[in-house]
Amino acid sequence: MERDLVVRLGGVGRRYGVRGPWVLRGVDLGIGAGTLVRVEGANGSGKSTLLRILAGIDTPSEGRVSGRPRTAFVPERFPAAMPFTALGYLTHMARVHGLARGAAERSAEQWLERFGAGGFLRTPLSHLSKGSSQKVAVAQALVAAPDLLVLDEAWTGLDTAARAELDRAVAERTVEGGSVVFVDHDPRRLAGAVEEAYAVDGTVVKRRTFEGTSPTADDRESAMRRGPTVVIVTRGPHGAELPGPVAAAAVETAAHAHAPASSYEGTRYEGTTYEGASCEATDAPVAGRVTRLMVPESHSDLVLRELLTARPPWHVVTVERAPVVPGPAPAPAPAPAPETDGRAHR
Ligand SMILES: Nc1ncnc2c1ncn2[C@@H]1O[C@H](COP(=O)(O)OP(=O)(O)OP(=O)(O)O)[C@@H](O)[C@H]1O
Structure with a gap:
């Protein structure tokens, strides 16, 4: 069953500079409502470029993007040197997404608590450790329950508890009908929950097929069998x-x-x-x-x-x-980046 698409790319190409080499070319894909989508590919292949276009913070050099759901994005590098406290920044982001002030503050506090950063509500962003900054980066994307959540290596730098919390947050978003598109260096990330995967290869984006699954089938059971299942x-x-x-x-x-x-x-x-x-x-x-x-x-x-x-x-x-049912070998992935413990310096 095809789901309604929240965003669709048609013939999308992206190059940096008028004579730069094409990073992406002829990309056609649609993101279904309530779907969890993984994007894979080697270093420098164009994954972040694709995610930025899907998130609407970059525009293609050619082709069309249709549909613009309420979108939140966690970039690969979070610009933490902003003149806000953690609470002030998250409240601001929630208000940008349409929440009233009181609701924005409550949501901001709840998300910081969930990620174990409740002690840093009043801490200026510039004083946070890398790990705590990443918690703020992730929380800012979740404060207003976006229709499309785009995560570029969002788990990197989070401590174990916060990574598990982000897994839960992703589950909640998709269960509530939101779509989530993510890149992560760990091929096991959300394995079993991923319903669609795309591989960036050269300048093209290929829809990955899973063994025994037609690339267009909406087969959740088959998706689940590929990862840890309860x-x-x-x-x-x-x-x-x-x-x-x-x-x-x-x-x-x-x-x-x-x-x-x-x-x-x-x-x-x-x-x-x-x-x-x-x-x-x-x-x-x-x-x-x-x-x-x-x-x-x-x-x-x-x-x-x-x-x-x-x-x-x-x-x-x-x-x-x-037990996990053996599936196709995961796409080659770069070595995992070292995780930091997320402790903040006051
Ligand atoms: N703003 C930019 N200006 C110029 N070139 C860029 C820019 N952003 C990305 N590129 C180039 O586009 C190509 C794809 O980069 P991108 O960051 O999308 O790849 P990636 O697959 O996300 O890489 P990684 O796995 O290392 O994060 C690379 O060659 C990169 O140098």
Whole structure:
């Protein structure tokens, strides 16, 4: 199923200077609503150039860009020497994106807290460490829940907890219907959640195909099988539909999704196997709708939270990691850059 496109490039080319070599040429691609898209390619191939054009902060030398969703961008290098405190800057960015002052400040504070930088609200940007500056760089793109989020190596420089938080933020954006396009040196980043990938090669951008997947198929299950996946067995109230964010993030696997709910009522759940992973049987009698969900690991916190906080809540029967199904070799990636610990200097 093709999704609505939020932005489309048609015959796009970019060169720097009138006689400069073409970095990109004849690029045709569209970014679907709610889609997580990875861009790959060797150093200097033009990934950042492509991302800047998608984000609307650079214009192509030829060709057309159509669609301009509310967009936020995390550049590869964040210009941290601005005359703002962290809170002042994020509030300003949220207001630029249309939030009222109070909402902008609340959102700014929440995002700094989420990334573990709540202690630096009043710290001037120029006094922040590299890692804390990167937290601000990422938070500024998230404060106003953009329709299109473009991340250029945004995880680099974040500490482990902040990287995991950014994974969760990406999951939330896509579940809420936003699109996310990212470049990252780690080929495992968000593996299993990525639905489309493009490789910049020479001056062209090729849509990467995944083994067993047609390049145009909207096949979330197939996408999930390529990365770390969690299998959640859950039981919902009679007649309840899965909470919206869960339905958007997970795939119901055939064994249970299509079985009549009544077949589980008052019976002991026997467990089953999925790709070699066994689900533990529960001793409790299971009533209501039992559903078996396959979720990218990066999205599992979000899905569990939504199930447990639904009104009425769903009961989580088992949670297990499923083994990764071997897929095509990842594209060559440059060596990971050293991570910094994100400590700020006051
Ligand atoms: N502002 C600019 N002026 C001139 N040349 C540029 C400019 N920005 C990028 N280039 C050139 O365009 C080419 C592609 O650069 P780009 O940064 O898009 O590649 P990249 O794939 O993101 O690289 P990396 O993986 O190293 O970040 C490179 O040759 C680069 O030198």
